[in-house]
Amino acid sequence: MPPVLELGFPLAIRLTHAFNIIFLTLLVRSGIEILGGHPMLYFNDHCRPGSEWIRFTSKRMFRNQRWTAEDEKQPYTPWVALPGRDNLGLGRFWHFVAVIGWLVSGVIYLLALATNDQWQRLVPTSLAVLPQAWDAAMAYLRLDIPRAGNPYNALQQLTYFALIFVLTPLQISTGLAMSPALAGRFPWFPRLFGGRQAARSLHFLGLMAFVAFTVHHVALVIAHGLGNGLAAIVLGVEAPIAAQRAVAIAIAIAFLSALTVLHVWATRRSLREPRTMQNALQRVVDPVQERLLQPLVSRQRYPRESITADPRPNGRPPRHNRYRELIERGFDGWRFEIGGLVEHRLSLSLDEMRTVEPQRQVTLHKCIQGWSYVAEWEGVPLRALLDRCRPAAEARYILFRTFDDKWEEPGHGEYYCVIDLTLARAPQTLLAYDMNGQPLPTAFGAPLRLRLESQLGYKMVKWIRSMELIDRYDDIGAGYGGWRADLLHYSRLAPI
Amino acid sequence: MPGSSEKPVTERPKWTVTRGLLGTSYGNDQASPVNNASKARNNDLLPWAPPRVGVPVERRDAWEVAMHGTYAGLLAGVALGVVEIAASTMLSDNPRLPFDFAAALIVGPEALLPAFPLAASLALGIVLHVLLSITLGVAFLGGLALTFQLSARPLLMVLYGMLFGVTVWEINFLAVLPVIAPELTGRLDLATQFWNGIVSYSLVYGPALAAYVIRVRPGMLDQWWRTDGQAT
Numbered sequence: 001m002p003p004v005l006e007l008g009f010p011l012a013i014r015l016t017h018a019f020n021i022i023f024l025t026l027l028v029r030s031g032i033e034i035l036g037g038h039p040m041l042y043f044n045d046h047c048r049p050g051s052e053w054i055r056f057t058s059k060r061m062f063r064n065q066r067w068t069a070e071d072e073k074q075p076y077t078p079w080v081a082l083p084g085r086d087n088l089g090l091g092r093f094w095h096f097v098a099v100i101g102w103l104v105s106g107v108i109y110l111l112a113l114a115t116n117d118q119w120q121r122l123v124p125t126s127l128a129v130l131p132q133a134w135d136a137a138m139a140y141l142r143l144d145i146p147r148a149g150n151p152y153n154a155l156q157q158l159t160y161f162a163l164i165f166v167l168t169p170l171q172i173s174t175g176l177a178m179s180p181a182l183a184g185r186f187p188w189f190p191r192l193f194g195g196r197q198a199a200r201s202l203h204f205l206g207l208m209a210f211v212a213f214t215v216h217h218v219a220l221v222i223a224h225g226l227g228n229g230l231a232a233i234v235l236g237v238e239a240p241i242a243a244q245r246a247v248a249i250a251i252a253i254a255f256l257s258a259l260t261v262l263h264v265w266a267t268r269r270s271l272r273e274p275r276t277m278q279n280a281l282q283r284v285v286d287p288v289q290e291r292l293l294q295p296l297v298s299r300q301r302y303p304r305e306s307i308t309a310d311p312r313p314n315g316r317p318p319r320h321n322r323y324r325e326l327i328e329r330g331f332d333g334w335r336f337e338i339g340g341l342v343e344h345r346l347s348l349s350l351d352e353m354r355t356v357e358p359q360r361q362v363t364l365h366k367c368i369q370g371w372s373y374v375a376e377w378e379g380v381p382l383r384a385l386l387d388r389c390r391p392a393a394e395a396r397y398i399l400f401r402t403f404d405d406k407w408e409e410p411g412h413g414e415y416y417c418v419i420d421l422t423l424a425r426a427p428q429t430l431l432a433y434d435m436n437g438q439p440l441p442t443a444f445g446a447p448l449r450l451r452l453e454s455q456l457g458y459k460m461v462k463w464i465r466s467m468e469l470i471d472r473y474d475d476i477g478a479g480y481g482g483w484r485a486d487l488l489h490y491s492r493l494a495p496i
Numbered sequence: 497m498p499g500s501s502e503k504p505v506t507e508r509p510k511w512t513v514t515r516g517l518l519g520t521s522y523g524n525d526q527a528s529p530v531n532n533a534s535k536a537r538n539n540d541l542l543p544w545a546p547p548r549v550g551v552p553v554e555r556r557d558a559w560e561v562a563m564h565g566t567y568a569g570l571l572a573g574v575a576l577g578v579v580e581i582a583a584s585t586m587l588s589d590n591p592r593l594p595f596d597f598a599a600a601l602i603v604g605p606e607a608l609l610p611a612f613p614l615a616a617s618l619a620l621g622i623v624l625h626v627l628l629s630i631t632l633g634v635a636f637l638g639g640l641a642l643t644f645q646l647s648a649r650p651l652l653m654v655l656y657g658m659l660f661g662v663t664v665w666e667i668n669f670l671a672v673l674p675v676i677a678p679e680l681t682g683r684l685d686l687a688t689q690f691w692n693g694i695v696s697y698s699l700v701y702g703p704a705l706a707a708y709v710i711r712v713r714p715g716m717l718d719q720w721w722r723t724d725g726q727a728t
Contacts, residue, residue: 039644053649053652054648054649054652055644055720056643056644056645057550057644057720058552058553058554058556058644059549059550059551059552059553060550060551060553060718060720061545061550061551062545062550062551064542065542065543065544065545066542066543066544066545067544067545067550070547070548071545071547071548071549071550072550073548074644080642138686140670141686141689141690141693141694142682142684142685142686142689143669143670143673143674143680143681143682143683143684143689143693144681144682145674145681212659212663215663215666215667216666218671219666219667219670219671220670220671222670222671222672222674222675223670223671223674226675316544316547408547
């Protein structure tokens with residue numbers, strides 16, 4: 001008979017348990033907001049309509065009218081999603097802030113486990129745990145309470161072990177597998193899960209597993225005695241007297257009330273003052289993704305056989321007369337202007353662009369909404385044009401201007417995007433004029449679009465007019481480095 | 497004129513629908529599980545749909561959900577009751593055990609004694625069972641409606657039903673029962689509780705709710721895998 005462990009619940013364990021509740025609830029609600037961006041889940045990376053295995057939307061799309069992926073969004077209620085009402089940008093910021101907090105809390109928790117005997121609470125040390133877990137399950141089935149373990153019963157121990165050492169790493173790794181920067185640099189990584197969309201599906205199922213665990217966990221805490229359980233996790237008292245139970249229950253109620261207030265505040269503030277929230281949240285998120293993911297360089301090479309038939313386009317092609325005239329003339333007369341902080345200004349026609357040694361690559365396009373497709377792109381490596389125009393020493397960014405007048409959202413100005421010069425020089429950064437062996441279709445950005453294979457799709461501007469090298473972008477538009485960052489509160493960086 | 501290629505809703509092609517054990521397959525140009533919206537969205541000749549609009553496939557109506565939730569709950573409750581009576585008869589030769597146990601939740605453990613009147617046990621047991629069945633049926637349909645799952649694939653619906661059944665059993669018997677009637681915990685033998693409890697809830701009650709939704713499809717306006725039709 002092993003000695004009885006008197007582990008108790010040290011302060012670090014109790015505090016990280018509380019922070020875990022805060023961050024998990026934020027993760028779940030913001031995760032639902034992100035799901036609304038493309039409320040369908042797949043186990044294939046082509047994402048053709050009808051191939052989803054589950055969907056969370058009340059509508060289907062047309063066969064006799066044109067549509068784009070943006071039309072498929074399903075706004076969710078702020079009662080469930082954070083912040084709700086189709087706020088993908090802020091939903092992502094909330095999700096990543098909660099991820100950072102959850103991971104920090106998790107590391108502290110693991111340190112607290114590892115630096116003393118607390119690890120014995122969770123880690124089985126003998127195969128005897130399996131028959132003991134069976135006995136515990138049978139006791140629950142009899143509506144009985146199993147004998148206390150040492151300190152947990154074997155079923156509890158196995159469940160917590162699986163949650164912390166299996167489900168949590170799965171959630172972290174499937175989340176990372178959706179990062180275009182990580183998947184671009186290490187293409188084998190999403191394949192471990194069956195591809196990007198399978199990783200997205202597993203990430204969703206993991207979230208559901210966390211929710212299911214929470215329901216069962218709460219039910220069993222009640223079954224084992226709510227007062228005693230709360231006294232242990234709130235006060236660290238294993239054998240409480242009545243007064244301690246009452247205090248623990250009062251603190252738990254106060255905590256849950258504060259948690260509710262936090263969620264209400266976060267939701268209302270995000271909906272009413274999205275710019276303020278964007279500024280606050282991106283101060284936490286952007287430095288982390290800038291250091292950890294943005295520097296990763298894409299090396300993906302998909303086989304041509306994997307190219308997606310009829311991929312999803314996003315955004316409606318420009319409508320104004322100048323662009324229409326260019327289409328009618330087959331883009332004859334169109335010139336790509338390169339200016340700003342350069343030694344040599346350039347003005348290139350499409351034919352002149354084609355004289356530059358082309359680069360061809362088959363890659364996976366990953367939209368911020370969640371869908372993806374495989375396509376072959378051919379065009380001019382951006383670094384080749386940079387070598388010709390010779391950026392000035394103070395140039396740090398490239399501003400791309402487009403023909404995209406965003407006619408479906410009147411009054412919101414032309415679509416533009418700013419990228420870092422480092423990213424522009426990446427080996428797979430292209431200005432593509434061909435897609436799948438054909439001239440770029442209008443829906444996909446004719447005559448020219450940007451390909452940044454380590455970024456999400458919204459950074460890869462379509463219908464490009466010109467590019468300028470600049471040293472700052474805070475005086476362009478609303479100053480956030482892109483149309484979507486200005487108006488939809490996305491991040492300027494899109495490596496995840 | 498680009499719009500002339502549109503077909504009115506009334507001229508939709510005929511669909512060959514084959515329902516099988518593992519789901520539904522579609523004939524005509526839906527032969528593959530991938531539908532033709534793929535082609536529509538890249539066809540330059542077609543007109544643009546209004547932004548953010550699609551063809552609705554589900555309707556959320558509180559009254560409809562409540563009504564069908566009641567029907568589904570009643571149906572599933574009857575199925576659960578029949579299975580529980582059969583299991584109690586076979587396992588302990590005591591067909592009134594489910595009624596006694598339900599009655600004991602209201603009047604206390606004396607309802608489990610042989611002397612407790614059968615009529616009272618039947619009345620209390622049936623009332624509690626039906627009320628709970630209906631309430632949980634409405635909750636199930638409400639959950640489906642809130643998460644846009646009224647039109648989910650049949651297999652997925654059955655899975656939802658099973659998960660719902662397990663959750664109901666766990667919450668009712670592991671969390672609620674010890675609080676409201678702690679004297680009843682541990683009163684049933686393992687076999688009875690296994691068959692009358694988790695198995696009946698996950699394999700009978702939940703799937704019966706799902707079967708009702710699959711059969712009746714309350715609130716479902718259209719099959720989402722079809723992609724013809726007009727904006728509404």
